[in-house]
Amino acid sequence: MVDLQMEQKESTQILVDNQAAISIAKNHVFHGKTKHFKLKLYFLREVQREGEIQLIYCKTENQNADILTKSLPQAKYEFFRQRLGVCSFIAKKEC
């Protein structure tokens, strides 16, 4: 980002659609059930505390990364494809 001569003032927002994951990452409560992935969790909490990233809940309908993890029905697929910025060059020349 510095190379682009644009300073990033706010933290990068990461949109996640799993509310449990966000609350575990935020709260310093001891969760017995999360023992097995402790190490990565502490890293995540650290970067969050320093304000580098921010985990935000995002509905599954708006989750752009869906197209990268599973195969979707046609309507959903075309919606996400358009949101990624993939479009036809012939039809949308005026953009």
Next chain:
Amino acid sequence: MEECRSTTTPMNQKEKFCNEDGAAKIDETLYRTLIGCLMYLTTTRPDIMNATSILSRYMRCASEIHFQAAKRIVRYIKGTIDYGLKFCQVKNSILHSYSDSDWASCVDDMRSTSGYCFSFSSTIFLWSSKRQEIIAQSTAEA
């Protein structure tokens, strides 16, 4: 393949692949060449990233079923041959990132697939779709 019908999505939504599916084995060189070509295309077409990444897991045990699915991606590309990433000029550009994963999608070893993409203003510039290296034990972990 030049006169094939085009499809609207690169992969059948309900299709699951596995290592040993009982179908006839095919020439692996041909399959690997095809996957290699599709991999090259993913640098400008993030929409086929997931399908290509799933099929590339079966390079060493390619069967007729996997080859059919790979040909479906080619048919999808035929229908969307003029598509590409478009970068437009905008005033307020914010860096956004999306992260998602499914859970235990791989039939053979129950690993999950995770994907992320970073977008700057309206178009994404960095994306990935990958099978996780660990076996996630809960959806929150995945």
